[in-house]
Amino acid sequence: MARNMDTPVLVSACLLGRACRYDGRHNRDSALERELDENKMRAVPFCPEEHGELGTPRPAAWIEAHSAAAVLDGDDRVVTHDGRDVTREFVRGAEGALAQCKLHGITLALLKERSPSCGSCNTHVAGALVEGPGVTTELLRRHGIEVRGVEGRRN
Numbered sequence: 001m002a003r004n005m006d007t008p009v010l011v012s013a014c015l016l017g018r019a020c021r022y023d024g025r026h027n028r029d030s031a032l033e034r035e036l037d038e039n040k041m042r043a044v045p046f047c048p049e050e051h052g053e054l055g056t057p058r059p060a061a062w063i064e065a066h067s068a069a070a071v072l073d074g075d076d077r078v079v080t081h082d083g084r085d086v087t088r089e090f091v092r093g094a095e096g097a098l099a100q101c102k103l104h105g106i107t108l109a110l111l112k113e114r115s116p117s118c119g120s121c122n123t124h125v126a127g128a129l130v131e132g133p134g135v136t137t138e139l140l141r142r143h144g145i146e147v148r149g150v151e152g153r154r155n
Contacts, residue, residue, distance in 0.1 A: 001127045004043075004101055007041065007042070007105070007107075008041070008042045008043070008044045008045055008104045008105070008106055009010070009036065009041045009043055009106060009109065009110055010044050010076045010097060010100060010104075010106045010108070010109035010110070010111070010140075010145075011032070011036075011043040011044065011046070011107050011109070011111075012027075012044055012045075012047065012110070012111045012112040012115070012118050012136040012150070012152075013045035013047040013050075014026045014027040014028075014047065014112055014152065015027050015028065015029045015110070015111075015112055015150055015152050016028065016029075016032075016033065016043055016045050017042055017044055018045060019056065020049070020050050020056050021056070021057075022031070022049070022056070022057060022058050022059065022060050022061070023060075024056055024057035024058050024122070025108045027112055027151075027153050028152070028153065029150060029153060029154050030154065030155050031154035031155065032150055032152075032154065033111065038155060041050070041108075044099055044104055044106065044150055046096070046097055047093075047138045048093025048094055048096060048097050048117040048118065048135070049089070049090070049093055050093075051087035051092065051093045051096035051097070052086075052088075052090055052091075052092040052093030052094075052096070053089060053092070053125065054089045054093075058080075059080035059081055059082065059084070060080065060081055060083075061079060061080045061086050061090070061116055061124075062078070062079065062116050062123075062124035062125060062126065062127055063076060063077075063078055063116055063123065063124065063125045063126070063134075063135070064076055064077045064078065064079045064125075064126065065077075065125065065126055066125065067125065067132050067138075068116075068123065068132065068134055068135045068137065068138035069138055070119075070132050071087060071090065071093075071135050071138075072091065072135065072138055072139060072142070075111055078090040078116060078135065080138060080151065081127075085143050090114030090116070090117055090136075091135065092140075093117055093135075093136060094117065094135045094136040094138075094139040094140075095139070097109070097114075097136045097140060098140060098145075099123070100139050100144055101140065101145050106145065107144075107145055107146060108145070108146045108147075108148070109137075109140055109145055109146070109147045109148070110139065110147075111134075111136065111137060111147055111148070111149060111150065112149070112150060112151075112152055113149035113150060113151050113152070114129060114149075114151075115133050115134050116134050116135065117134045117136045117137075118134050118136050118137060118149075119132075119134035119137060119149065119150030120133055120137050120147050120148060121149050122132070122149075123137075132149050133147070137149075142150055
């Protein structure tokens with residue numbers, strides 16, 4: 001599908017230099033910014049965790065036992081390292097991302113790989129990096145939005 005400046009793309013805000021990672025840092029990806037410009041795509045920055053009102057910085061979190069699909073289906077939780085349940089906040093953030101996609105007619109999201117929200121191919125379950133998507137990616141894909149993972153911090 002050809003994309004132009006009239007076709008916005010949802011992008012993890014941390015990849016665009018916003019200090020919204022759990023540790024208060026960013027993952028600015030200059031290569032991604034050039035790719036967006038070269039392909040005439042307009043970034044719509046979004047951070048699911050901040051939208052879910054977790055704040056920055058915040059404790060690291062992961063899917064407790066199974067998968068993002070199980071979280072969305074009500075069969076799993078997202079927890080912090082000290083056991084605090086942040087499932088509601090992660091789901092609220094995913095729903096906010098979906099709402100932004102609907103509002104702007106977005107069909108493609110470029111999200112931070114390895115995040116429990118945004119991971120596309122890899123996320124964190126039970127404190128370990130595993131194959132599978134994060135909560136936001138899972139919800140977006142359920143609604144037909146293409147999600148591609150970006151590692152971040154490329155020059």
